[in-house]
Amino acid sequence: MAIHLYNTLTRQKELFKPIEEGKVRMYVCGPTVYNYIHIGNARPPIVFDVVRRYFEYRGYEVNYVSNFTDVDDKIIKAANELGETAPEIANKFIAAYHEDVKALGVMEATCHPRVTENIQEIIDFVSALIEKGYAYEAEGDVYFKTREFEGYGKLSHQSVDELRSGARIEVGEKKQNPLDFALWKAAKPGEPYWESPWGPGRPGWHIECSAMAQKYLGDTIDIHAGGRDLAFPHHENEVAQSEALTGKTFANYWLHNGYININNEKMSKSLGNFVLVHDMIKNQDPEVIRFFMLSVHYRNPINFSDELLESAKTGLERIKATFENLHHRLANSADLSEDIDSWKETLANYKKRFITEMDDDFNTANAISILFELTKEANLYLQEPNSSKEILELFIQTFEEIASVLGLDLMEEKELLDGEIEQLIEERNEARKSRNFARADEIRDLLKEKNIILEDTPQGVRWKRK
RNA sequence: GGCGGCAUAGCCAAGUGGUAAGGCACGGGUCUGCAAAACCCUUAUCCCCCGGUUCGAAUCCGGGUGCCGCCUCCA
Incomplete structure (x- = not known):
């Protein structure tokens, strides 16, 4: 078996073949930093983080690049509204992004390039496109000549004629053709700008990804990913720019995740039906959000609600409870000479099935169902009166291996109990021994009010926080 | 108008030709001093509807209905 992934470009699942043996060059479109990210924005970082982790698990070295769009109309607008500068806004929300996404268990990208740090590369890119006849200047703007690029529409599977009928030229635009798009925008008074051969201005939206992907990953990359709504026009335009310039394939595989819906409708900033990660994680364990997102295949939509969460x-x-129980039992385990080999085989089978599911276009929904089956298997084992240290450790290791690829940390950090509570638990133990159950229950209720749940097991009392 | 996706138990959700995974909730039981947790059992003769192909279809083909998305900034 090997990794297969669904490629938007060909509309089918394909065997993954890296450009360079053992390596993956991956580019994931990052946020425009003018606000906190909402739950919908959080889906790509999470699902493609799992894709990245899985490639690494399978022995690939992944060069994972994810950009920040830190200059853009919306950032300028937000800056004006809040009375701050555009860079201040961008920096603030880049920091917030890192914070949110870290809480959601997302690994740091290999590289997080910013548009404003790559202006020269972008200018060079645009200049080269003009030289090649794929772009033209118009009063300080530069546009890409869509009809010059033969494959236009191949990623989003739109015919140019159909697109043209839907497109429109806004009043005052300087495009030669409705489908042409801006590579460079002349600065209006008061806007941030950089000097360029076409006068002061700033990059258009699409060019940055082409320029940065090329700079950090090369002319051809393995995987380019992002939300479904980026397929057109953003990714389509990237393909056009990059392939027009280099004459080479821009990305071999295109991955697009489905949306997060609210009441069956796409969550989006323009619809106003969004929930910010920043707010949500105040009341909800971010790991639950991650787990929930991974419980659905990445290409399918997810309906979001408190009930489902x-x-x-x-x-x-x-x-998690089972995982903790395994650890708890470790302290009371013996070196039993049981049939280790059959357990090794059983647990190796879980891993094998996990790999099979993940190889099939990253089926995290099924991967999680395997985790549930493993949980049941472990619970069954834990019911036996005696347990072998070696087998418990095998279980733990299997859990950890699968969970780490999904980016889940099963081990809860337990702050120590304060002395008073420990005293109460001890007192309750004594009460139970002397069959003073009234007092024992009283203490259990008391602790429950403090959100400490007690469980009596054959191996002694165990506590957890609610 | 063009392109695409989805429709599976009360809810969520896998499954794309071989006879319905998994989770949540519900009910019954075991264990327990009582709980909790856990475990066991039960829950879709059937996968939106109609027709076709096939020995065999939730899965393929044709038609229909409903919902959603892209074609415009958007993850």
Whole structure:
């Protein structure tokens, strides 16, 4: 078996073949930093983080590049509204992005390039396109000549004629053709700008990704990913720019994730039906959000609601409880000479199935169902009166291996209990021994009010926070 | 108008030719001093509807209905 992934370009699942043996060059479109990200914006970082982790798990070295669009109309607008400069706004929300995404368990990208740090590369890119006859200047703007690029529409599977009928030229635009798009925008008074051969201005939206992908990953990359809504026009335009310039394939595989929906409708900033990650994680364990997102295949839409999140939370807690129980039992385990080999085989099978599912276009939904089956298997084992240290460790290791690819940390950090509570637990133990159950229950209720849940097991009392 | 996606139990969700994974919720039981947790059992003769292909279809083909998305900034 090997990794297969669904390629938007060909509309089918394909065997992954890297450009360079053992390496993956991956570019994921990052946010325009004019606001906190919402839950929908969080889906690409999460699902493609898993894609990256899985490639690494399978022995690939992944060069994962994700950009920040830190100059743009919306940033300028936000800056004006808030009375701050555009760079201040951008820096603020870049920091917020890192914070949010870290809470969601997303690994740092290999590289996080910013548009404003790559202006020269962009200018060079645009100049080269003009030289090659793929772009033209018009009063300080530069536009890409869509009809010069033969494959235009091949990624989003739109015919140029159809697109043309839907496109329109806004009043005052200087495009020769409605489908042409801006590579460089002349600065209006008061806007941030950089000097260029066409006068002061700033990059258009699409050119930055082409220029930065090329700079950090080369002319041809393995995987280019982003939200479904970026396929057109953003990614289509990237293909046009990059391939027009280099004459080479820009990206071998295009991955697009489905949307997060609210009441069956796309969550988006323009519809106003969004929930910010920043706000949500104040009341909700971010890991639950991650787990919930991974419980659906990345290409399918996810309907988002508190109820669904709650049910995901219950499920995740069950897995975690079992994982903790395994650790708890380790302290009371013996070196039993049981049939280790058959257990090794059983657990190796879980891993094998996990790999099979993930190889099939990163089916995290099925990967999670395997984690649930493993949980059941472990619970069954834990019911036996005696447990072998070696087998417990095998279980733990299997859990950890699968969870780490999904980016889940099953081990809860437990702050130590304060002395008073420990005292109460001890007192309750004594009460139970002397069959003073009234007092024992009283203490259990008391602790429950402090959000400490007690569980009596054959191996002694165990506590957890609610 | 063009292109595309989806429709599976009360809810969520895998499954793209071989006879319905997994989770949440519900009910019954085991364990427990009682709980909690866990485990066991039960829950879709059937996968939106109609027709076709096939020994065999939720899965393929044709038609229909409903919902959603892209074609414009958007993850």
